[in-house]
Amino acid sequence: MTAQVDVKPVKRGIFTAMIRRDLTAAFRHPSDLINPLIFFVVVVTLFPLAVTPESDFLREIAPGVLWVSALLATLLSLDMLFQSDFQDGTLEQMLLSPQPLYSTILAKVATHWLLSGLPLTLLSPLLAMMLFLSSDGTQALMLTLLLGTPILSFIGAIGSALTVGLRKTGLLLSLLVLPLYIPVLIFASGAVQAAVAGLPIAGHLALLGALLALAVVLAPLAIATALRISLSG
């Protein structure tokens, strides 16, 4: 008994259908969703414990710590992107179906972001407060997370797609993806630091926006190719 997806060869049809399906499936395993968030909170908590709870120091390192922690939490959540679909054969079906692969992939990345990047963004003000980040900084943090986490999802999806057929992919995935995350980290964290210093961040946000645009256009191509390669073994 195959699950019937509305077979309308219209881009919007498969996009929303895919998102709806993946979100429903994800909410059946709420622990998978909460874990990266808990990780985010725990990692941020480690810094005052490891160094000093002094507000001046924490305020200074807050932009970097918050962004690095968000980055690592995203890395943790990348497993869920393609793994389950790969194991039950749905991934193969996706590649064979007449639905435009671009929309399918876009939907998958969008779902991933809705389930990881967005919650991280919403949780960040709480953690920013714990690290004594100013309100300007917190605002910049949320904006950069909003723009940056989708980029992380796109780039992470490339790594995920390349390693989906392999065993023990955890460390390999991090090695592949982290160097590619560096520009996002630099511009986003730089923006938050600039905001804390009272400087304008429009330039930084524009750069992040440009990276996001690039990711939206190019990443799905790479992801599709990677999926085909992974499934051809």
Add this chain to the structure above:
Amino acid sequence: MWRWFHKLGSPKWFYAISGRWLPWFAVAALLLLSVGTVWALMFAPADYQQGNSFRIIYIHVPAAFLAQSGYVIMAVAGAIGLIWKMKLADVMAKCCAPIGASFTFLALVTGAVWGKPTWGAWWVWDARLTSMLVLLFLYLGVVALQSAFTDRNQAARASALLSLVGLVNIPIIKYSVEWWNTLHQPASLTLTEKPAMPAEMWVPLLIMVAGFYCFFTVVLLMRARVELLDRERRTGWVKDIISSGKS
């Protein structure tokens, strides 16, 4: 022209031709490197500010050039293999990776060693060293991905895609690291003296760069030939080579 391209896809033809070219490149590499090294160590003048540690430039700069071109060659070869399904291109890409990674490591360590007498620290987070470190990570990622697959062709295609993704990202990474660096470092000493280098300094540098490239070609061809023998072990021409025991 297409016939040449098609021939290029034939491992047997490549093995024969590379066998003829290899000695020439080896001789060229040996000559250039010996002349260059002697000139660099004994005849080139020391730098006014940095003294004799400046001589490290004759290793660091060629290694850095090779590190970067090596990655480009690897990515382009990978792309050719991916698009035209050419075995030889896959082999070239696979062989580039460890060689390029070793030169990146060399560039990194010589850059650090050079930094110690110049700036007093074994490591500084300046734009060039940091970018080179990220390049090393990119190389290691490709090598790691290659070895993670059991199917040789799948491994080649996956690492080709990864190196292409890396290639697209390299300018972005470099730009972001330079931008980051200008924020956090005061006007920094550039490790390499740019145009104001007298001939006694840049001629040996050029010779060393040429020597490094020739050496790269030599070891790449050596690796590629062995890899081809391995892949094509079931074919007649390889069996002939093995049984005749010739080089």
Add this chain to the structure above:
Amino acid sequence: MYFESFSEFLAMGGHGKYVWIAYGLAAMIFALNLVMPMLKRKRLIVEQTRQLRREELHASDS
């Protein structure tokens, strides 16, 4: 010659340690890059000669 004597050459005006570490490492990397394919080739030929001999034996058996 830039240097007056061999000991001066080794000392490199106080920077000898750094220069020789750099050049020494370069020599090692060059050597490694040369030796590894040569070893792999030797291993491959030995392994394949053995394999071919085994196949010839089987062929003559059957």
